[in-house]
Amino acid sequence: MSHNVTVTGSAVGTAQDHSQPTSIRSLLAPWTLWGSALLLAFEVGGGFYEHLVLDWAWPSNLALIQPQNGGVNRAPFWIVVHTLLSFSLLGALWSNWRNTLLRKRLVWTLGIHVALRAWTFAYFIPAALRFEAAQILVPEQAQTWVMLTPIRTLVTFAALVILWRPRDGVGAGGLPYSGTSRGSAG
Numbered sequence: 001m002s003h004n005v006t007v008t009g010s011a012v013g014t015a016q017d018h019s020q021p022t023s024i025r026s027l028l029a030p031w032t033l034w035g036s037a038l039l040l041a042f043e044v045g046g047g048f049y050e051h052l053v054l055d056w057a058w059p060s061n062l063a064l065i066q067p068q069n070g071g072v073n074r075a076p077f078w079i080v081v082h083t084l085l086s087f088s089l090l091g092a093l094w095s096n097w098r099n100t101l102l103r104k105r106l107v108w109t110l111g112i113h114v115a116l117r118a119w120t121f122a123y124f125i126p127a128a129l130r131f132e133a134a135q136i137l138v139p140e141q142a143q144t145w146v147m148l149t150p151i152r153t154l155v156t157f158a159a160l161v162i163l164w165r166p167r168d169g170v171g172a173g174g175l176p177y178s179g180t181s182r183g184s185a186g
Helices: 024-054 075-095 100-133 139-163
Strands: none
Touching: 024 075, 024 100, 024 139, 075 100, 100 139
8 A cells, every 4th residue: 555645845743755855945944933933932921021020010119120220131131032033033934935824924923023123112122221220210101111011012922823823834743834735645
């Protein structure tokens, strides 16, 4: 009894047709997608941590968010995660371009990411720098920050949900097929 297996692109953990060379694009496709999803999850986790741990305490104790006074230095975490996520999303878009479903999701996710970075540069970074340098806190400014931070985290979570819906376009082992057709066993 003979079984034919057709595989489009490369999906780690599935049978591969070794008669044709696999492109670097199809090799990177699942890993850049996984990396982007993981980095989005780090962003969501970092946002929840900041809101649940720091945002409830720092308005009454500015030193908690002032690194020069022994407080938390949030910048290294956010700079690394945002930078890696930007490159990962671009790589995922490039490597998954042939998969129409994933391309649409990646375009939406990247658009949300860019919009959030614009909001971050327009409001959050300047406000964070003011809070870190402040001697006296303006309560209304702190309340605005505390109110807006979870919105940013929820929008990031929405981007993760848009990107990662396992029932659509994902192959064996949870890795996406890089082509538009799905592998089948006969």
